[in-house]
Amino acid sequence: MENDTYPKIPANTINRYKHQATYDADFIHSVVNNTSVLHVSFVPDPSTALPIVLPMIGQLGLYLGNETIDEGAPSVYLHGYVSSRLMRLADEAVKRGEEGLPLCVAATKVDGFVLSLTPNSHNYNYRSAVLQGYATIVEDVGEKLWAMQLVTNSVVPDRYDNTRVPPDNAEMQSTRILKMKIKTASGKVREGVPEDERKDTKREDILDTVWTGVIPVYEKFGDPVPGPYNRVKKIPDHIGDFVKEQNKAREEYCTAATKKPAPLKRKKAGEDL
Template structure:
């Protein structure tokens, strides 16, 4: 088996707190990005402004140069969303692209222990840092548009009116982020209490401990007022079922220690 690719540990991405939960594995980090509906993208708006900005965006990992790359291989992050003209200008003007930080977090459960301080979440999180630039060529733009559309619902692209026309191509902005560093964190398992509480019956007889698994549910698709297709298409029906099954299993599996 080939060795797993890992992100290099640099000062800014090395996890210090609870570092046994850290992962630098490309596959693990990229999977969290690809299964999270909304990414949070941070950047510095200007030298005069004290606050960083955060935009919620849709994003997906991909490689236009090597489209057959697996999820555990080096990939770029393509971002789409309500890209402000400010963000676009910054990404276009910066000589090496705009430095951004991209974060995604999935909560898999509430971990309830004897005392509030030991409460926790089961979760998977990913953070990427890299340089964002607007995608320039139509070929790469269409490649990224398909990835992004199929992230929302697998197989959706080929089941819509494509390709985009000229107006749509011009009005769509996609950012490509060249990743410099990345890391992830994963917490699984039940509550961890301390002997000072676990050995006192007046506490353990009173306080329920355990996990409330949490997962995202997709409801059955609801047709629009103008929809003309009578049956819900198989690819859509199947996607809803598969995501629901996978999300529920992931949250339930996280209840037990790995």
């Protein structure tokens, strides 16, 4: 990574809708870290070229806790249903002297349905990131503990310290964290009002009958519901504040996105995304 952008190489270069593409590291990291479920792809049997995709929870982070590890760039730490198959494939790749299991991580946030005059101009407002790299199982105990904390707090900030920690030996053994070193990454974003072609926007009959605009879309949190053995009467601030702040910020983002100028128009005006 140089100058906070990912290198543009054939593997990650976006050729379609180029004006919506970005290689900005902050953007890509923000999409990954704010998406509640990541889609992780790998090839279980290289002779078939048939990939599988698993939903996982993950987070980008840079582990600084071990002086022997100094990578300078963040990795993606993945937790959740790290299947035994996935574990075995990662181990086998390392044993073969490879960097790890070839992996792709995708994160997408839908921000709105863009309804235009014709089906062809319909679109989504969205932010997406796709990262490729090589994955290994985290073996270093310090890094594993750090990653467990990172991933838990990615669901609800400060959650880790508000639970029964540290994990005991059995939990440390049974927890598996997958770490992907990033080789390529790219992002895409679409925001703004609908955008139709001139052949339609000049037709009065169509303008008079077809509603055009954007339905804002966001992931909303409902009021937290206490479980059957909960004894803590008041919803703790680390949960209550998070729900309130996120709902406000998310609704504001997608609503603001409905009103921005359309991407092609901005591009023609020479504006950056």
